[in-house]
Amino acid sequence: MDRPTCEQHLETETRTNMKIKESTERTLVMDDTEFLSRVREYGEYDSLGEATRVTTVVLRKLGARLSPGKVRALAAQLPPLAREALGPVQDGRAAPDYGVEEFRRRIAQALDAHPTTAEWDTSAVLATVAQAVDDDCLRTVLGSLPEGFAPLFGRPEMV
Template sequence: MRMRWEAFLKEIQERGEYSSPEEAERTARVVLALLGAHLVGDVRAELADRLPETCALVLLNPLPAHEPLSPERFVRASAAWIEGATERTATWDVSALLSVIADLAGDDDLLDRILLQLPPGYDLLFGRPMPS
């Protein structure tokens, strides 16, 4: 079931402790564009089906990634695109959004399938550490 735009932004705003929905939206667009560049096929389509339509379009139409980014490089790339962000604040931003994505993935295996398409270490950014 697709999440409503207002509810999605509210979740991100709360988790990221942003002062406005606009800040949450800016973060969502950057992180979803980067995430979309790393996901393919049914996994990306299934996640898009759960996102508000505006966000689904960002996820489904990214610039293709030339190579998979490690979690650290993903955070650095986010910091470069989020106005005024540092690597430290970008880690917070990325985790705020990805934890909402993890909740949207629900109890089925979607999050596991997302993590399989990403380099090791993203489980921590999603707030779902995997047992070693």
């Protein structure tokens, strides 16, 4: 399966961002199928398998970046597959202190993808997360992260 090129990303970025903005309703009881279907749509993946792979990598990296309490809060509102993808909660572990650029770099490395492709993938997953949880949960998560993460969740105004 061919991954989109950087040029294709630029051509479709506006269209995809509009799709994400149009789908602002919160689905507090989103199941695995709906979650992955949205990731697949936003990321323009050919299969649910690819959407699942990207979701697992992105959420594992997010879970590693958040404190145990924030992981629990987020996991409580996500469907089972996404909850499990966040990884095990390690009590007593402090959240690592790195910014959005390092977060993106780690995802690109884990996906073996170009940074632009990895950012696209990350946004597809995190915009879906933003739709699956309530605003209070999202504010709590974003409030624990440094500047620059909110746009990845499709919510640049929520800081």
